[in-house]
Amino acid sequence: MKFRTLLAVSVAAVTTLPASLHAQDTAADESSQDALGLDEIIVTASARPTNRLESSISVSALDETAIAEAAPRTTAEIFRQIPGIRSESTGGDGNANIAVRGLPVASGGAKFLQLQEDGMPVMQFGDIAFGNADIFLRADQTIASIQAVRGGSASTLASNSPGGVINFISKDGKDEGGVVMATVGLDYEDYRLDFNYGGHLAEKTRFNIGGFWRQGEGPRDAGYTGNKGYQVKANLTQDFDSGYVRLYLKRLDDRAIGYLPMPTLVTGTNANPHFGSLPGFDIKSQTPHSKYFTTDIGLDGNNALHTTDIKDGMHPVVTSVGLEAVFDVADGLKLEERFRYSDVHGRFVSPFPAEVGAGQGIANSVGELLTGAAGTYGLVYANGPSAGQALAGNALVMRTHLFNVDINDFSSFTNDLKLTKDFGPGSITAGYYKARQNIDMDWVWNSYLMAVDGHNAALLDVTDGAGSVLTRGGLYAYGVPFWGNCCQRSYDVRYDIDAPYLAGTFETGGLTIDASVRYDHVKARGNYAGTLQTANFDVNGDGTIQPVERSVSLIDNGSPSPVRYSVGYWSWSIGANYMFTSDIAGFARISRGGRANADRLLFGVVQADGSVRKQDAIDFVDQYELGVKYRSGPFGLFVTGFHAKTQEQNFEATTQRFLDRSYKATGVEIEAAYRSGIFDLRAGATYTDAKIAKDAITPANEGNTPRRQAKLIYQITPAVDFDVVRAGLNIVGTTKAYAQDSNELVFPAYTQVNAFVNFRPMDKIEVSLNANNLFNATGITEAEEGSITPGVDNYVRARSINGRTISASLRYEF
Numbered sequence: 001m002k003f004r005t006l007l008a009v010s011v012a013a014v015t016t017l018p019a020s021l022h023a024q025d026t027a028a029d030e031s032s033q034d035a036l037g038l039d040e041i042i043v044t045a046s047a048r049p050t051n052r053l054e055s056s057i058s059v060s061a062l063d064e065t066a067i068a069e070a071a072p073r074t075t076a077e078i079f080r081q082i083p084g085i086r087s088e089s090t091g092g093d094g095n096a097n098i099a100v101r102g103l104p105v106a107s108g109g110a111k112f113l114q115l116q117e118d119g120m121p122v123m124q125f126g127d128i129a130f131g132n133a134d135i136f137l138r139a140d141q142t143i144a145s146i147q148a149v150r151g152g153s154a155s156t157l158a159s160n161s162p163g164g165v166i167n168f169i170s171k172d173g174k175d176e177g178g179v180v181m182a183t184v185g186l187d188y189e190d191y192r193l194d195f196n197y198g199g200h201l202a203e204k205t206r207f208n209i210g211g212f213w214r215q216g217e218g219p220r221d222a223g224y225t226g227n228k229g230y231q232v233k234a235n236l237t238q239d240f241d242s243g244y245v246r247l248y249l250k251r252l253d254d255r256a257i258g259y260l261p262m263p264t265l266v267t268g269t270n271a272n273p274h275f276g277s278l279p280g281f282d283i284k285s286q287t288p289h290s291k292y293f294t295t296d297i298g299l300d301g302n303n304a305l306h307t308t309d310i311k312d313g314m315h316p317v318v319t320s321v322g323l324e325a326v327f328d329v330a331d332g333l334k335l336e337e338r339f340r341y342s343d344v345h346g347r348f349v350s351p352f353p354a355e356v357g358a359g360q361g362i363a364n365s366v367g368e369l370l371t372g373a374a375g376t377y378g379l380v381y382a383n384g385p386s387a388g389q390a391l392a393g394n395a396l397v398m399r400t401h402l403f404n405v406d407i408n409d410f411s412s413f414t415n416d417l418k419l420t421k422d423f424g425p426g427s428i429t430a431g432y433y434k435a436r437q438n439i440d441m442d443w444v445w446n447s448y449l450m451a452v453d454g455h456n457a458a459l460l461d462v463t464d465g466a467g468s469v470l471t472r473g474g475l476y477a478y479g480v481p482f483w484g485n486c487c488q489r490s491y492d493v494r495y496d497i498d499a500p501y502l503a504g505t506f507e508t509g510g511l512t513i514d515a516s517v518r519y520d521h522v523k524a525r526g527n528y529a530g531t532l533q534t535a536n537f538d539v540n541g542d543g544t545i546q547p548v549e550r551s552v553s554l555i556d557n558g559s560p561s562p563v564r565y566s567v568g569y570w571s572w573s574i575g576a577n578y579m580f581t582s583d584i585a586g587f588a589r590i591s592r593g594g595r596a597n598a599d600r601l602l603f604g605v606v607q608a609d610g611s612v613r614k615q616d617a618i619d620f621v622d623q624y625e626l627g628v629k630y631r632s633g634p635f636g637l638f639v640t641g642f643h644a645k646t647q648e649q650n651f652e653a654t655t656q657r658f659l660d661r662s663y664k665a666t667g668v669e670i671e672a673a674y675r676s677g678i679f680d681l682r683a684g685a686t687y688t689d690a691k692i693a694k695d696a697i698t699p700a701n702e703g704n705t706p707r708r709q710a711k712l713i714y715q716i717t718p719a720v721d722f723d724v725v726r727a728g729l730n731i732v733g734t735t736k737a738y739a740q741d742s743n744e745l746v747f748p749a750y751t752q753v754n755a756f757v758n759f760r761p762m763d764k765i766e767v768s769l770n771a772n773n774l775f776n777a778t779g780i781t782e783a784e785e786g787s788i789t790p791g792v793d794n795y796v797r798a799r800s801i802n803g804r805t806i807s808a809s810l811r812y813e814f
Helices: 025-032 064-068 075-081 359-371
Strands: 058-062 085-088 097-100 113-117 143-150 164-170 177-185 189-202 205-218 227-240 243-255 262-268 273-276 295-299 305-309 314-330 333-358 378-381 396-409 412-423 426-443 446-451 460-463 475-477 489-508 511-529 531-535 551-555 561-581 584-596 618-632 635-652 657-676 679-695 712-721 725-734 750-762 765-772 780-783 794-800 805-813
Touching: 058 635, 064 075, 064 143, 075 085, 075 712, 097 113, 243 333, 262 333, 295 396, 295 475, 295 551, 305 333, 333 359, 333 446, 333 794, 359 378, 359 396, 359 446, 359 460, 359 475, 446 460, 511 584, 561 618
Parallel strands: 113 164
Antiparallel strands: 058 143, 085 097, 143 164, 177 189, 177 805, 189 205, 205 227, 227 243, 243 314, 262 273, 262 794, 295 305, 314 333, 333 396, 333 412, 378 460, 396 426, 396 446, 412 426, 426 489, 446 475, 489 511, 511 561, 531 551, 561 584, 584 618, 618 635, 635 657, 657 679, 679 712, 712 725, 725 750, 750 765, 765 805, 780 794
């Protein structure tokens, strides 16, 4: 038996991923003739199962090897291994910005991309404000593979996903056996236990159950346990002569620290900047989170006194149940039914630096806000080891907005029923998709002052000329006056989706032609309420109006605005694939897909009567694809050229800006693999030339490159396998990009190198060591500022990739 072990990834804040694949000699011989896995059957965004070589879509499949050897620290870091996908995974285990083929990430999340578990969407909309789909998704040992479709049939075989679909496919018990794996961070605090077991209860009955438990501070110095929770997933399958029925269950209750932009020093020029750390704050290993800032006492969505545990971070609580039934009901006629209901609630809470600057200037600004009088005000430590002492006059201070969001109800149900009829050289599929997504949340944000310190920063109080404290334990406002008290909000909206669809495939000789069409009807019903600024509101009920209570942001629950609209739209896709030989194929496709906007339309786009114009409610993506697939012995290659035109209506919470634009993107994505003897290599790259074609709100942006869109992103994973030892590197990189759409401040190119070594001292035992960002590179993925002043020290707010982290794991298979 050839030993082909994979990395047992241990993680902090995160995902410990599938780690071992021990194939029989025959399987290894077969895989050496298909290094890129072009024979793998694709079931994601596909009318009927087909392999990658014969399909007319651009699709990748990550097996356990590819997932594990990426050495990811979060689920979103896995997506960097998929050509065409740009995953800004610096937010912790969730809240990533995920783009595909130059389609924009104008306001966060994954707007044009759908994340799925076993063919069902995690969220019906991938960019819900403070509810990005990846917050509610965790990869663990239950994952068998990840399939990713870019463009193509994703437009018509899933709703709200014209850019693509990434599908996490679970193990189902076909392969008898289990695994237990323990992981520990060696230079950061993380402890994790993973398990999975599957097998047969009877000849036609099988099951799989697995999950993880974890606890730790995370890959950055938070000062407290930032990641803590568990997931359990299970499925039970009953096979019949004509099909099967499968039941699903998932329970996720996990706290993951959420990293937002942090204070960063930038020198040089806009075209050639240097991003670095401030004294006492390392942008690669530290965070504004602090053990001295773990509680927020303010108001809830009902304007009642409420205490928030900031350690909750991103806290998804998900209970899902599902059913899958597939049967041959007659000769050549197949019925497929998939249903899932998810009860979802939780929280998103994290400090956001609204301003970084000299303490005296910020103190004077806050003092004038609270007293109404300009003057010179002081700063003292509100807590920590220096509590009561004055802050040094030249010290930097963060004006901090606490993003505090109650996720009251994100529950959803999804039902997808389809019937497929095979007829000689082709097939026809007719389906009906029915779904509902609740979006019920409260934004209850408050304002604080904090010292700029990466290790347990203290809160700061403002004092007047007589030394009297004007603020309350670092809190200077109930609300966010620095942003015009924009953001106390409450909304409860239900989105119903009905989508009939039709797909057909016809084969003749080496040619396969397929076409599909979908009609989505979206109905939105609910209400939303904004900020009500109130004078002299006794928040804590002590009978005294303190300076911080003289102007308080409430939620205007007494005057909610309605949401009441319905909209329908068509999506279609036509493609063809031709097999030149058994190892060479080419394909072409043209598609038009729609994406319904959801909560980001509120507070500005929804009309007074609750209606929304169709051009605001739906964004369309037109795509053209041309590709070739090739394999020869140990080598495999998949190349796709693409062109996309994208409409976008959006809203960004941190800048309070609405967007009304169209984009164009042209490029090529390449995926390759080589395997021979002890050496194997996987690689991918995407070149994208993207432009803002039209900007109705800011015409000066027209012709510019969309923010954070690099020309080239790439990943390379070389490895050597000596049976008892397997070692390799995973290299991920990007060329330069612009911080904002104005195309002034540049993010420098960077390359991140991850490494792994797996040792199998005896059968069924594996010891693994991996390093994420081995050479401690700096890589900036996001910044609030779009320009700097050349030749001086600039304090901006940015997110960098995590610095080097090393972990070890022990794995036992049974």
